Amino acid sequence: MTKPIIGIAANQHYLSNQDFFNQPFTYSPQGFVNGIHQAGGLPLLLPIGSPELAADYIEKIDKLLLPGGQDVSPCLYDQEPRPKLGVTSIERDSFETALIKEAIKQGKPIFAVCRGMQLLNVTLGGTLYQDLSEYEKWQVKHDMYPTPPAFALHTISVKGDSSLAPLLGEKTQVNSYHHQAVNQLAESLVPIAWSEDQVIEAVESREANTRILGVQWHPELTHETDPKEQDLFDFFVQEFE
Numbered sequence: 001m002t003k004p005i006i007g008i009a010a011n012q013h014y015l016s017n018q019d020f021f022n023q024p025f026t027y028s029p030q031g032f033v034n035g036i037h038q039a040g041g042l043p044l045l046l047p048i049g050s051p052e053l054a055a056d057y058i059e060k061i062d063k064l065l066l067p068g069g070q071d072v073s074p075c076l077y078d079q080e081p082r083p084k085l086g087v088t089s090i091e092r093d094s095f096e097t098a099l100i101k102e103a104i105k106q107g108k109p110i111f112a113v114c115r116g117m118q119l120l121n122v123t124l125g126g127t128l129y130q131d132l133s134e135y136e137k138w139q140v141k142h143d144m145y146p147t148p149p150a151f152a153l154h155t156i157s158v159k160g161d162s163s164l165a166p167l168l169g170e171k172t173q174v175n176s177y178h179h180q181a182v183n184q185l186a187e188s189l190v191p192i193a194w195s196e197d198q199v200i201e202a203v204e205s206r207e208a209n210t211r212i213l214g215v216q217w218h219p220e221l222t223h224e225t226d227p228k229e230q231d232l233f234d235f236f237v238q239e240f241e
């Protein structure tokens with residue numbers, strides 16, 4: 001059977017030492033590569049580039065995966081940067097925005113993780129809290145860094161008739177490494193999981209013919225020790241069409 005080709009939107013990393021003349025490196029967190037391999041897919045890295053390349057890249061892949069990383073540039077949802085905004089990359093945002101639009105246009109399924117889910121929401125017309133301190137009902141610790149992700153941190157409730165419920169049940173625990181969160185949800189998305197303080201922890205598409213799944217936690221960090229997180233990769237690679 002042909003392996004589905006999963007395009008992973010790559011990031012750029014600058015080493016902090018003098019190795020290799022401080023050249024940036026194009027990379028993906030290894031957990032995404034391993035999770036897709038294990039699910040029977042063929043991961044393919046999509047390096048940050050001109051948004052004009054998005055159509056050509058999306059034509060080459062079967063599905064798109066958007067990993068976590070930098071904060072989303074607030075200019076994309078018409079806000080000034082506030083004091084608690086973290087590092088952003090407008091080059092990455094512009095390229096991934098183009099990938100999202102093109103994947104939807106070409107009918108290719110999208111799985112978006114953490115920042116990926118946030119950027120997806122913004123691209124479709126939603127807004128974010130630049131930092132959870134802007135959210136009045138904030139009660140749960142959502143950034144467990146630098147605690148390693150070996151144990152899930154907080155509880156989520158999953159919508160019963162969503163694509164996640166058969167994989168996760170209606171209540172489960174997930175890790176959490178985010179300080180930004182969805183504020184206004186894009187009209188074309190439906191919330192399908194929430195933390196106890198009602199932060200949106202997962203979304204899917206409202207339209208049945210557009211396959212979008214976004215999660216606010218990091219399955220790539222725990223897929224080897226937590227079977228339900230590998231189930232997410234298996235579902236995305238093998239069933240989400």
Ligand code: MN
Nearest residue numbers: 142176195216
């Ligand atoms: Mn969380």
